[in-house]
Amino acid sequence: MWVAEAPEKVSIWRFMVDQRFQKTGIGRAALNLALNEIKANDKVKEIEICYDPENPVAKDFYSSFGFQEEGLVEDGEDMLAVIKL
Numbered sequence: 001m002w003v004a005e006a007p008e009k010v011s012i013w014r015f016m017v018d019q020r021f022q023k024t025g026i027g028r029a030a031l032n033l034a035l036n037e038i039k040a041n042d043k044v045k046e047i048e049i050c051y052d053p054e055n056p057v058a059k060d061f062y063s064s065f066g067f068q069e070e071g072l073v074e075d076g077e078d079m080l081a082v083i084k085l
Contacts (some may be wrong), residue, residue: 008045010038015049027061035065035083045085050078 012034017027038047050073051058059069059079067081 007043010044010047012047012049031065039085047083047085048080049082050080052077053079 015027015031015034017030021027035047038044047067048070049062049067051062053059053072059081062081063069066083068083070080070082072078073080
């Protein structure tokens, strides 16, 4: 995972868990830790993440953390979802 930070917005890029370790809770624990660290910064007002819009597992996973779909990004390949703080 790589996190790029702007003054009021944090973008999480390529959040992935190796297929061998999926469905073990590692991804949920890791994203929860990352979100808690990000939310600890009072300046951050928005957290965004992108994923394949044809992946219902990713959609459900991210929405369980409070991410709301905003629409496709400029290239039309990925869905943008955000948490507004």
